[in-house]
Amino acid sequence: MPITPHTEKHFRSSESVRDMLIGLADGLTVPFALAAGLSGAVDSTGVVMTAGLAEVAAGAIAMGLGGYLAARTDAEHYRSEWNRELRETRELPDVELKEVRDILVSHGVTEAQAADVAKTLAKDPPRWVRFMMQFELGLEEPDPSRAPRSALTIGGAYVVGGLIPLAPYFMANSVSTALPFSIAVTLVALFVFGGVKGRLTGASPLRSAAQTAIVGGLAAAAAFGIARLVG
Amino acid sequence: MPITPHTEKHFRSSESVRDMLIGLADGLTVPFALAAGLSGAVDSTGVVMTAGLAEVAAGAIAMGLGGYLAARTDAEHYRSEWNRELRETRELPDVELKEVRDILVSHGVTEAQAADVAKTLAKDPPRWVRFMMQFELGLEEPDPSRAPRSALTIGGAYVVGGLIPLAPYFMANSVSTALPFSIAVTLVALFVFGGVKGRLTGASPLRSAAQTAIVGGLAAAAAFGIARLVG
Numbered sequence: 108m109p110i111t112p113h114t115e116k117h118f119r120s121s122e123s124v125r126d127m128l129i130g131l132a133d134g135l136t137v138p139f140a141l142a143a144g145l146s147g148a149v150d151s152t153g154v155v156m157t158a159g160l161a162e163v164a165a166g167a168i169a170m171g172l173g174g175y176l177a178a179r180t181d182a183e184h185y186r187s188e189w190n191r192e193l194r195e196t197r198e199l200p201d202v203e204l205k206e207v208r209d210i211l212v213s214h215g216v217t218e219a220q221a222a223d224v225a226k227t228l229a230k231d232p233p234r235w236v237r238f239m240m241q242f243e244l245g246l247e248e249p250d251p252s253r254a255p256r257s258a259l260t261i262g263g264a265y266v267v268g269g270l271i272p273l274a275p276y277f278m279a280n281s282v283s284t285a286l287p288f289s290i291a292v293t294l295v296a297l298f299v300f301g302g303v304k305g306r307l308t309g310a311s312p313l314r315s316a317a318q319t320a321i322v323g324g325l326a327a328a329a330a331f332g333i334a335r336l337v338g
Numbered sequence: 339m340p341i342t343p344h345t346e347k348h349f350r351s352s353e354s355v356r357d358m359l360i361g362l363a364d365g366l367t368v369p370f371a372l373a374a375g376l377s378g379a380v381d382s383t384g385v386v387m388t389a390g391l392a393e394v395a396a397g398a399i400a401m402g403l404g405g406y407l408a409a410r411t412d413a414e415h416y417r418s419e420w421n422r423e424l425r426e427t428r429e430l431p432d433v434e435l436k437e438v439r440d441i442l443v444s445h446g447v448t449e450a451q452a453a454d455v456a457k458t459l460a461k462d463p464p465r466w467v468r469f470m471m472q473f474e475l476g477l478e479e480p481d482p483s484r485a486p487r488s489a490l491t492i493g494g495a496y497v498v499g500g501l502i503p504l505a506p507y508f509m510a511n512s513v514s515t516a517l518p519f520s521i522a523v524t525l526v527a528l529f530v531f532g533g534v535k536g537r538l539t540g541a542s543p544l545r546s547a548a549q550t551a552i553v554g555g556l557a558a559a560a561a562f563g564i565a566r567l568v569g
Contacts, residue, residue: 133400133404136404137393137396137397140396140399140400141372141389141396144395144396145389148392149385149388153568154380154385154389154569156568157380157565157569158372158376158389158565161375161376161379161561161564161565162368162372162393163564164375164557164561164563164564165367165368165371165372165375165558165560168553168560169367169371169553169554169557170364172553172557173363173364173367173553176553180541183540183541187540211455214459214469214472215459215461215462215466215469216455216459220451220454220458224442224451224455227448228445230446231446234445234446235446237445238445241473241476242472242473245472247476308411309415310411310414318407322399322400322403322404322407323400325399325403326395326396326399326400326403329396329398330393330395331392332395333391333394333395334389334392337387337391337392338384338388
């Protein structure tokens, strides 16, 4: 038996880190691709900057509020499923007890043990419902302060990410000068971001870095091609 | 005891439906806001269309590939956690058995029952690991065909959503004629989409419709304001 204390360090990616990664990933990619795309069709750094900043504002608000509403919806969904399960334990207790037993048996518990556990749970309806929420539906109770925090984190990260590819257009005189700098600085940023993300999520940092840079590059190439065709 | 068969109809939003909702929500919002924003700063429908289509291409690819990689990452995360748990059941079986007992006890099962169940699980390591995966870590085994399906669904939905606000710019002669039509048609689309989404996710359809339209409107207003300031 081990003498040193055993602490498990599974990476349960904290929700704020995940929000930041979501905002940064899209913020680095879409404004970059839009600016690169427009560079294939228009001559004015003013137009690229205007479109780029409009996109950053739109994207940050849309993603931030989207995150806010998603967190709120999760919380409401949890509550409505909770009420439904609670009602079912009252109206159809035998059916729900059988579900408890089936879940346990499917996990390798014997019939007799499962019946025993189900009987114990039935004496405490809130626990019984919590058991069904987690084990039948896979739902965990959401944190109520998550929605506004999530909105600010995602939106802020999108703005930070979006300003990186746009910066060269603010500084250069012409689109054709700005474009290669924007591509270079953004690919580096995507690569670093992908590496950090890989490390945080337990994936291979190098592969994650390459994947992230490729996604950004493909999106920019597609935007460039489309803008050339239309513009 | 009920005589009619009892089937539970919890809405476990199918993953494809969720992917479609994600793509549509962003596709309707961001290209709309970008086009509206640019309308505040440039005169040419050509520039708005070029930027709008470049954004649609960039957004669809970024979101689609993002969905692809997210699904792949989920699968890899599951596998790496599985291997870790499996190793722990071998190296620290007593600690892991105590975790099984603690989880069951925290759900209202008695100590004796929990010990009994833990002993049964320990005889079948894959089941034991699956138990820990679901009940300790809240992870369910992901579907391997999900990644490419997810990419196409999200990307396709983004394109469909993005073409709606841009359509008026293709048809009208001037930006000032197109803008009100784009606003009108997109707010209607956001409202309908929000309503359908509310119905699918079990939220109030009317509230969901209003929220979705407000998010789109705010994003467009912010993009308009920023573009006016810069352009």
